[in-house]
Amino acid sequence: MMPFTMPSLIAVDWWALGAVIALSVGAMLLLVLEFVPAPPASNRGAFVTLLALLAAAGSVLEVRDARRSLFDGMFLHDGFTVFFTVLFCVIGAVAVLQSWDYVKRTRINHGEYYALLLSSTLGMVLMAASNDLITIFLGLELMSLALYVLVGFRRTRLDSSEAAMKYFLLGAFASGFLLYGIALLYGATGTTNLAKVAMFLADSPMIGNPMLIVGGLLLLVGFGFKVAAVPFHMWTPDAYEGAPTTVTGYMSAGAKAAGFAALLRVLLVAFPPLMSEWRPILSWIAALTMTVGNVTALLQTNVKRMLAYSSIAHAGYLLVAVVAGGLDGGSAALFYLAVYSFMNLGAFGVLALLGRGAEERVTIKDLAGLGFRSPMLGLAMTVFMLSLGGVPPTSGFMGKVYLFSVAVKAGLIPLVIVGVLNSVVSVFYYLRVTVAMYMQEPGAEPVEIAWAPSAAIAVVITLALTLWWGVQAQDLLTTAQRSILGLL
Amino acid sequence: MMHDIPLAWMLALSATVFVIGVVGVLVRRNALVIFMSIELMLNAGNLAFVAFSRALGSLDGQVFVFFVMTVAAAEVAVGLAIIVNVFRLKETIYVDEINLLKG
Numbered sequence: 001m002m003p004f005t006m007p008s009l010i011a012v013d014w015w016a017l018g019a020v021i022a023l024s025v026g027a028m029l030l031l032v033l034e035f036v037p038a039p040p041a042s043n044r045g046a047f048v049t050l051l052a053l054l055a056a057a058g059s060v061l062e063v064r065d066a067r068r069s070l071f072d073g074m075f076l077h078d079g080f081t082v083f084f085t086v087l088f089c090v091i092g093a094v095a096v097l098q099s100w101d102y103v104k105r106t107r108i109n110h111g112e113y114y115a116l117l118l119s120s121t122l123g124m125v126l127m128a129a130s131n132d133l134i135t136i137f138l139g140l141e142l143m144s145l146a147l148y149v150l151v152g153f154r155r156t157r158l159d160s161s162e163a164a165m166k167y168f169l170l171g172a173f174a175s176g177f178l179l180y181g182i183a184l185l186y187g188a189t190g191t192t193n194l195a196k197v198a199m200f201l202a203d204s205p206m207i208g209n210p211m212l213i214v215g216g217l218l219l220l221v222g223f224g225f226k227v228a229a230v231p232f233h234m235w236t237p238d239a240y241e242g243a244p245t246t247v248t249g250y251m252s253a254g255a256k257a258a259g260f261a262a263l264l265r266v267l268l269v270a271f272p273p274l275m276s277e278w279r280p281i282l283s284w285i286a287a288l289t290m291t292v293g294n295v296t297a298l299l300q301t302n303v304k305r306m307l308a309y310s311s312i313a314h315a316g317y318l319l320v321a322v323v324a325g326g327l328d329g330g331s332a333a334l335f336y337l338a339v340y341s342f343m344n345l346g347a348f349g350v351l352a353l354l355g356r357g358a359e360e361r362v363t364i365k366d367l368a369g370l371g372f373r374s375p376m377l378g379l380a381m382t383v384f385m386l387s388l389g390g391v392p393p394t395s396g397f398m399g400k401v402y403l404f405s406v407a408v409k410a411g412l413i414p415l416v417i418v419g420v421l422n423s424v425v426s427v428f429y430y431l432r433v434t435v436a437m438y439m440q441e442p443g444a445e446p447v448e449i450a451w452a453p454s455a456a457i458a459v460v461i462t463l464a465l466t467l468w469w470g471v472q473a474q475d476l477l478t479t480a481q482r483s484i485l486g487l488l
Numbered sequence: 489m490m491h492d493i494p495l496a497w498m499l500a501l502s503a504t505v506f507v508i509g510v511v512g513v514l515v516r517r518n519a520l521v522i523f524m525s526i527e528l529m530l531n532a533g534n535l536a537f538v539a540f541s542r543a544l545g546s547l548d549g550q551v552f553v554f555f556v557m558t559v560a561a562a563e564v565a566v567g568l569a570i571i572v573n574v575f576r577l578k579e580t581i582y583v584d585e586i587n588l589l590k591g
Contacts, residue, residue, distance in 0.1 A: 134552050141559045145566050152570055158577045162586050164570045169522055169583070172563055173513050176529030179556060180506055183536035183549075187499075190544050192552070238589040 016068045016077035018059025019085045019125055026052025027118035034111040045114035046100045046454075050093055052118055056125070057089035067486055073193055074132040078486035083334060083479065084128035084261045088254055091341055092121045094458050095250035098349045101452030102246045106358040108153050116153075117250065120146035124258035131269070133182045133192040133219075136262045140178070140226065143258055144171050147251050151243040154358070163242020170225065170235040178222025184215030194270040201273040216274065219266065220281065227259035229319060230289040233312045240308035245362070248304060249348025252311045253341035260318055260337055267322060268330055268487050275325065282323045283415055290316030290422040297429050304362045306429060307347060310388060313426060314340050320419055321403050324410035330484035332406040335477055339387075339399040339469055346462030347384040350377055353455055354447045361447040367433060369442030374449050378437045380463045387466050389430040390423045395469035402477065498539035506532035519571050519581040523564075530560045 014021070030048055038044050060082050068077040095117065103109040123143025130136040148171065152164025186192050188211040189200045224232040240248045271278060293313030300306035318340075321333035354370075355361040371378030387396035400423060407416045469476055505528055512525025534553045541549025575581050 134555060138555060138559065141563070145562055148566050148570060152573065155573050156577070158574075159588050161570065161574045161577055162588050165519060165574050165583075165586065166589075168567050168570050169513075169519065169526070172523070172526045172567065173529070175559075175563075176506075176509065176526050176533070179530055179533035180536065182552075183502075183533045183540065186549060186552075187536065187540035187543070190546065192548065241589050 013068050013070055013077070015059065015063045016066070016070060017075075018062065019056035019089070020122060020129075022052050022055035022059060023118050023122040023125065026055075027115045027122065030111050030115040030118065040109060041104055042109075043100065045109075045111045046096050049096050049114040049118055053089045053092045053096070053121065056121075057086050060085040060089075069131070073195060074135045075126075075129050076131040077129065079483040080261070080265065080487050081125075081129040083483035084257065085125050087257060087338055087341065088121050088124045088128070091250065091253045091257070091345060092117060094342070094345050094349070094461055095246055095254075097454045097458035097461070098249060098345075098352055099246040100454035101450065102244070102352050102455070105450055106154065106244060108244065113150070113153060116146040116150050119143075120150065120251075121254065124254050124261075127258045128261035128265070130262070131194050131265070133185065133194070133197075133266070136266070137175075137179060137182060140258075140262065141175060143255060144175070144226075147171075147247075147255060150247045150251070151239050153244055153247065157242075157358075159242040160244065161242075163239045166242075167235050167239035174222050174225030174232065177218045177225075181215045181218030181220075181222060184211050184218065188212040188215055194266060197270040198272065201271070212274075213277065216271065216278065217281075220278070220285075223259055223263045223266075224285065227256055227263065227315045227318070228312050229285050229315050230292040230312065233289070233292070233315075236312055237305050237308040240311070241302060241305045245304065245348055245352035245360070248308075249345045249352070252307070252348065253345045256311065256315060256318075257337045257341055260315075260322070260333060264322060264330055264333060265487065268325065268484075272325075279323055279325075282319055283412070286316050286319035286323055286415060287418045288316075289313065289319060290419055294422045294425045294429075297426070300429070301365070302363050303351060303367065303433060304348075306364075306433075307344070307351075307388075310426065310429075311344060313422060314344075314388075316422070317400065317403060317419055320407050320412065320415050323415065324407045324412060326410070327481065327484060327488055328406040328409060330487065331477070331480040332403045334480035334483055335473075336399040336403050338476060338480070339395040339466075342462045342465045342469075343384050343387040343394070343396055346380065346459065346466060347388065349455065349458045349462060350381045350384065353377065353450050353452075353459075355450065356448040364432060364436045365443055366447045367436045368440035369437070369446065370449075371434075371437035373442065373446065377449065377459070380459050381437060382434050383463055383466055385430040385433050387470070389427040391427065393467070393470045395466045395473070398470055398473040402473075495539055495543045499536060502532045502535040502539060505529075505535065517582050517584050519574070519583055519586075522583070523567055523571065527560060527564075530556060530563075 064082045120143045123139045126139030148168040151167050152161050154160035189197045228236040293309050297306050297309035321329045351362050387394035390396045390400040404416050509525045509528035537549040
């Protein structure tokens, strides 16, 4: 038995933990505040959430240059952590702005909504910062449990509850795989610390050890569920369709980025020695994910569901970057995640504005004529769709160019061919939305647009980022490269 | 020691429990039974952790079990609430009959 030493609280670097502290204090504060009665139209929750997110992003930027290891190497504060913490906080802030009016309109304005939003953001931050399989598991569960509830937040509606149940059952199923994978890896290597796993594998290459292989595969299954990679994607369309639209946007950006953050750290820190094993597997998954996602998206009439399949397809593109690996692949993945997050958030933000009260008008037919009835909204949606399809001069184009060029450099020509063909296919269904907005007459009952100042700010932020990164991608690219450096 | 059970036996038990859990999730249609099967999978993981912890002579694995049990308890709270809510609205928890969302 190893000697048991009490971890010293004084030695903890509180600044490096600032984001975690701000988010957890914010979440708890929101729950306590629920004891103080507030009018139904109160913005209290949204305010506190925004403040907590700002504090978290600010504190992590305060110490961004220092690489620190906390809690016996379980929690790492490095460029990678800073990148993702800021990304999650901004995603969260945009989601709050989108939710501000939406939750009141759909009568789900409870303090728990924002508390859960903060908890899941905290889970995402922990996933990105963890350097230990167990803390990754804890972060993932914190994020997922909060998201299960958020998906079912419109609890008087069957679609929302059904989505929550499916998401929950499949998500928990995936957690089971992930946990068993972690247990097997612990048995095979004697540690769950990613750096120590890497050292162990480098010292004694035990490639043939079945426990290690099975453990790694189970881990991939678990992460595959979380990032919605085929064949573990079945929950995605249902969960995305049934969830409140603002939650859909938030989870499509945040949960996916968090899943990829953890996957990148695990693969690039712990498992480079096994690269020849996981590369072919992930290549197949990537090709399948892109193809199935895009082809199924073609058949959808509900835009939320279509975007769900589109997000599956984007997970496929991201997996290409992961397969490429190394400094280039990692920075391409980070770049693409940032770009994807905001164009997707923007698209769902526009959808969240459609409909009166709690009704949901998100089919392609509902969008008919929107471009003339609300030029601003039509323009924004068009830009998001073009960006998702990878058309210049949008950020989605830059992301795809960088991602595929990195993949070519890594010698993944077949994957790039599949990816480019898929991009072409995807433009078709993204353009269907644009065609409906500009070339079709609105139906008998045109959809009502629920404008609100906060939602308009969210649209402007996401639109500006999508266009800005389309023409001026250098800064983000440099940041992504710098952030990934600490990992390797 | 008389009570020394070989690691392989413990792992075999844990793997069996895990497979029962996986099969349960895949073949049963009652949300509660699916949920119980998922708990079996988590507990199989716990069992493997404890077994490895003993074999490796490190306490880490046993500590992780506490984390996992806490997570599993939180999962039960959330999961049962979701399932109860579905039952309230639909009066069934058979996943085949809960099929509003598709396409």
